[in-house]
Every structure is written in structure tokens, then in C-alpha cells.
Amino acid sequence: MGFAVYGPDVSCVDISSGAVEPIRCNYEVNTTRFTGLGVNPEDGKVGVPSITQNLNTYDEYLDVLPYELYYILINNFNTNFDDEREPFMLTFTGNSVKANQKTALDCTLRDEFLGLDITACEGDPDIPLIALNSPAGPNFTNVAWTVDYDDDGVIDAPLGSGPSATEIAVSSPNSGRYYVAITTDEGTIIEDDILITYYGIPVLDRVETLNSNLSLDPDMNNIEVFVDGDGEYEYAINEGEFQDDAVFNDVPPGINTVVINDKNGCGTTEAIEFLVVGYPKFFTPNNDGANDTWNIKGIETLTDPVVFVFDRYGKLLAQLSTGTDWDGTLNGNLLPSSTYWFRLEYGEQENNIEVAKLTKAHFALKR
Numbered sequence: 001m002g003f004a005v006y007g008p009d010v011s012c013v014d015i016s017s018g019a020v021e022p023i024r025c026n027y028e029v030n031t032t033r034f035t036g037l038g039v040n041p042e043d044g045k046v047g048v049p050s051i052t053q054n055l056n057t058y059d060e061y062l063d064v065l066p067y068e069l070y071y072i073l074i075n076n077f078n079t080n081f082d083d084e085r086e087p088f089m090l091t092f093t094g095n096s097v098k099a100n101q102k103t104a105l106d107c108t109l110r111d112e113f114l115g116l117d118i119t120a121c122e123g124d125p126d127i128p129l130i131a132l133n134s135p136a137g138p139n140f141t142n143v144a145w146t147v148d149y150d151d152d153g154v155i156d157a158p159l160g161s162g163p164s165a166t167e168i169a170v171s172s173p174n175s176g177r178y179y180v181a182i183t184t185d186e187g188t189i190i191e192d193d194i195l196i197t198y199y200g201i202p203v204l205d206r207v208e209t210l211n212s213n214l215s216l217d218p219d220m221n222n223i224e225v226f227v228d229g230d231g232e233y234e235y236a237i238n239e240g241e242f243q244d245d246a247v248f249n250d251v252p253p254g255i256n257t258v259v260i261n262d263k264n265g266c267g268t269t270e271a272i273e274f275l276v277v278g279y280p281k282f283f284t285p286n287n288d289g290a291n292d293t294w295n296i297k298g299i300e301t302l303t304d305p306v307v308f309v310f311d312r313y314g315k316l317l318a319q320l321s322t323g324t325d326w327d328g329t330l331n332g333n334l335l336p337s338s339t340y341w342f343r344l345e346y347g348e349q350e351n352n353i354e355v356a357k358l359t360k361a362h363f364a365l366k367r
Helices: 012-017 095-099
Strands: 002-006 024-026 071-075 118-121 127-130 140-148 157-162 167-170 176-184 189-199 204-209 221-227 233-237 247-251 254-262 272-276 303-310 316-320 338-350 353-365
Touching: 204 254, 204 272, 221 254, 221 272, 233 247
Parallel strands: 118 189
Antiparallel strands: 002 024, 002 071, 127 167, 140 157, 140 176, 176 189, 204 221, 221 247, 233 254, 254 272, 303 316, 303 338, 338 353
């Protein structure tokens, strides 16, 4: 049994025509059960460049880069001259494989002549898809292209057909799964598909204050960043380090900034301002000097901020501005322990238009 390795990123047509040479190969015979690259695990023999009759079935190690595509040609006809193929098994070793054997290498046996799925950025050059890379080579009577833009199993549109439709170009930002069906000279159909996904500069959808932090301290706020899109992102707030988690703890009240980076290399946002309203989750107006009044923090930089306090029935109890607190009374009368609601209103200048902003939440009065 022997093998030949071609690559990186060569075409089946070039391999079958002999236009490219293998970068590793070995067809030697010895007494071990293994052939490959690197070190023979049975006799410990180190691979060397293939030399006829050297009785070493191993070639040298091959250094590869992420996303490179290689072809392995395996000659598994045995030496008994009975036209029966020998069974074989492929084994991959190395530090990258040991670290994560499930995702380090894509080593399935397949015939994907359109190539592996592609991740690209909006604005990148067109991506060519070539039918001539199929096992049929130039020996076909028709080529038909279609696309499923949503990758939901439903074909959305034909993209051309005919004996001359050997290539299409996929332009940004047309993400989708692209299909080709090739009718060979013998009348058989060869099919393949490829998923192409375009990503752009991230777009912030919203920032939410979470209820996971019930501390009395209004300076301790947990927030979560939401992005409009399904890419892979990392986040940084207030000029800090990037992190994969979109949740940040102990964020101060007031105006903060977030930067979102697309991990596919498709762009990074400018620093985007967002407001965190910090408020005590409860207060205790019992005149002991601790937590006797209530107000929210972080609104000092806003335009004309006003805080309205309501009871559970929606009755307005107090109207507060920056620097004023609520003591838990209405017209001088003590209000009972209960849950109370507040609404924050303020104006923010956006593109020369005053936009009213609203924030609603609740807190507890304890006596």
C-alpha cells in the first residue's frame, strides 16, 4: 500500500493531469503495518524523503497552516494480484490534534471539489466556484448552479446552467449555501455544495442591565451586550481588555463605552457610549443614618433627567431631579414597606433631534 499527498490548495484537475507533483509520498514495502508521515509507531523509524528501495515506508513530517486543503491519494491494492483492495485506517497525531481531536483537523473522506465552507468579510473580492475541479474534469454535458440563501434546505434561486456554466462568482454580501449538479458524459450526476458566510463590522443592538446583582451598592451593576448578527464576537468596555463573554460585572453607573470586535477579522466598532443607571435595590428610611433615602446614580451627564416614583398601582409619589433623594414619604406621611417603581426620563441629542429616553425598574422600601 502506498500514498501521495498533494497541496496545499491544489485542484483535482491538476492532480489528475499530472500538472502538480506530490509533496509527500511513499510506496515502499517493509515488514511493519504502517505507512505515513513522521515516525513509524511500530519500529520507531523516522521518515525521510522517499527513495526507491530504502525499505522505509515513512516520509518526513508536514507542517500545515489553518484552513489549508490537502489531498491524499491512497493506493490500497494489495500484492496478491487478486484485484481485492486492502482495508486501511487513517490516524492523525500531533500536538494540535491532542489538544482538541474533534476540531483540530477536518479529516473526513469526501469529495468536496468546491472546497471547504468559507467565511469571508463584507467587501472582500468575489469568490470563484469552479465546476472543473470535480472528478468529471472536463467530461460533462451540463452544469447547473443553485443557491439556498438562508441555508434552510430550500433552494431560493437558480444561478445558471449549461455546458459552459463551469464557474460562478459569489459576491459580498450574498451569504448562502451554493449547489452544483454536474451531468457527466456517461449520464451520471455529480453534486457538491459549499456554505459561504459573509460577516461585516458588528452592529450593537442593545445593552441590558441584568437583575443578577442584588447588591445594595448602586455602583455594582451587571450588564449584557447584544449584537445584531450571528458572528463570533469579543467585547471590551471602558478601554479594558477584550473578552468572549458579553456579560460584564460591577459596571459603574453613568456613561460607559463598549467596543465590539468581529473575531473573523471583519471589523471593529468605534467606542459606543451606553448608559448604566445605578440604583439601590432597596432602602430603609428609619432614621438610623444608613440607607435612609433613595435616588439613582449615573444620570448627572444626561440632559434634563427626571425620576418619577410610583406605587404598584401607578400612583405618582415623587418626582426627583439630579441630587435630590426620596425619603419614603408622601405629603409627609410614611409609606409602608412594599415594592415601588421608577421611570427615568431624559433628553439626548442625536443627529440634531431631541430623543426622549425611558428606563423603568423597581426597588423595595423596608421598615
